[in-house]
Amino acid sequence: MTPEERVKKILTSEKGYKIRDDYPEEVQVAVKTFLEATKMVLTEELDSIPIEYLEKMMITLMKYPETHKVAGELIQIMKDDGVL
Numbered sequence: 001m002t003p004e005e006r007v008k009k010i011l012t013s014e015k016g017y018k019i020r021d022d023y024p025e026e027v028q029v030a031v032k033t034f035l036e037a038t039k040m041v042l043t044e045e046l047d048s049i050p051i052e053y054l055e056k057m058m059i060t061l062m063k064y065p066e067t068h069k070v071a072g073e074l075i076q077i078m079k080d081d082g083v084l
Helices: 005-011 025-042 051-063 067-082
Strands: none
Touching: 005 025, 025 051, 051 067
16 A cells, blocks of 8 residues: 555545644644645545645644654654655
């Protein structure tokens, strides 16, 4: 299963995904918005997600020390995938 297929399966399954309750509400909203946009891209077979979704989520993640690690991991994933 490709990474894209795995993400699509998670985002479209009835079980779905869970955002940590202990994250600040602003982080929860930003992550949920990004994941919903990602789901739309995958299910509607669009070319890409508008960069503004990623920018907003990353800016929000960097506001809170408890989500800095997540932001760093996402940056590393993007570097490994050649996005950055």
